[in-house]
Amino acid sequence: MSVPLWAWIAFAAVIAVMLLVDLLSHRGAHIIGFREAAIWSGVWVGVSLIFALVIGLTLGAGPAVDFTTAWLLEKSLSIDNLFVFALIFAYFKVPRAYQHKVLFFGVFGALLFRGIFLAAGVAIVTRFTAVLFVFGAILLYSAIKLLRGGDEDAMDPDKSLSVRLLRRIVPISDEYHGTRFFIKEAGKRIGTPLLAVVVAVEAADIIFAVDSVPAVLAVSDNAFIVYSSNAFAILGLRALYFLLAGMLDRFHHLGKALAFILAFIGAKLFLQAAHETISTAIPEIPSLLSLAVILIALTIAIIVSLRRPESDDAHTPSTDNDMTATAGREPR
Numbered sequence: 001m002s003v004p005l006w007a008w009i010a011f012a013a014v015i016a017v018m019l020l021v022d023l024l025s026h027r028g029a030h031i032i033g034f035r036e037a038a039i040w041s042g043v044w045v046g047v048s049l050i051f052a053l054v055i056g057l058t059l060g061a062g063p064a065v066d067f068t069t070a071w072l073l074e075k076s077l078s079i080d081n082l083f084v085f086a087l088i089f090a091y092f093k094v095p096r097a098y099q100h101k102v103l104f105f106g107v108f109g110a111l112l113f114r115g116i117f118l119a120a121g122v123a124i125v126t127r128f129t130a131v132l133f134v135f136g137a138i139l140l141y142s143a144i145k146l147l148r149g150g151d152e153d154a155m156d157p158d159k160s161l162s163v164r165l166l167r168r169i170v171p172i173s174d175e176y177h178g179t180r181f182f183i184k185e186a187g188k189r190i191g192t193p194l195l196a197v198v199v200a201v202e203a204a205d206i207i208f209a210v211d212s213v214p215a216v217l218a219v220s221d222n223a224f225i226v227y228s229s230n231a232f233a234i235l236g237l238r239a240l241y242f243l244l245a246g247m248l249d250r251f252h253h254l255g256k257a258l259a260f261i262l263a264f265i266g267a268k269l270f271l272q273a274a275h276e277t278i279s280t281a282i283p284e285i286p287s288l289l290s291l292a293v294i295l296i297a298l299t300i301a302i303i304v305s306l307r308r309p310e311s312d313d314a315h316t317p318s319t320d321n322d323m324t325a326t327a328g329r330e331p332r
Helices: 007-024 034-058 061-092 094-127 131-147 163-167 193-217 223-235 235-241 255-276 287-307
Strands: 182-185 188-191
Touching: 007 094, 007 163, 007 188, 007 223, 007 235, 034 061, 034 223, 034 235, 061 094, 061 223, 061 255, 061 287, 094 131, 094 193, 094 223, 094 235, 131 193, 131 255, 163 193, 193 223, 193 255, 223 235, 255 287
Parallel strands: none
Antiparallel strands: 182 188
């Protein structure tokens, strides 16, 4: 599918305008409440669906379904990443008023790195179709790891390589200084803990890309579709974090649904690779079916979680951070 230049320009314009509005609406230290987070979550979902509609009207129904499927897939995988953000915020004891700024700047890095990874992924898949078998294996491994509770040390901020490297390069102060990333002490420029938090969040997104990128490439190998869908999902992640603050531990069956989705997309990749490299008689899983499977899996997980809550003993008491109660959950 050939994407016209105006589509890229329109996409960039929408992202730039939305980021500018968000930035002007949340200048300085700002605590995001439930109502504000719900409004912004609705706005991001609405803009994403409108963008999907525009794609359908201009590029066709197929690309619109691919965009929606890739967006929902990335959105669902990102939900579990919120537990990791909670872990990072709890470890660094980030005041609630500063958390939005951390995630806002984290988004810029996420958009940059995802663009690089997705561009590389599209180029590799276009040249070497057999690499889809490798991507499928990565997703199946991720699904198994998620069912087992994740890698205990993968997202431990105390053992984060990125944070340790940062501290070797830039001295980090012991106390926060508002929303500033750098200060001067004794005539020397040093970083604040907020800088370390941003670095930890960026490093986490790079790790998340290990399964997110192969998963979205299972839906489409078109650079416009995969990047725009990822961008909208990532940009809406901040509002979703504050919307679900203190409630993530209620969705205790979500991990199983995400593991199932990863395994399903992994199987889709295997079939797609076999169809293109072994025999065209091997069926492929259409994007519309993938979209339905993702929706059904998430819906079932949410309903079952709400109807069968975990016992109170399974929850960690909350402290001064609304999300600290979820920080004990193992990240994927």
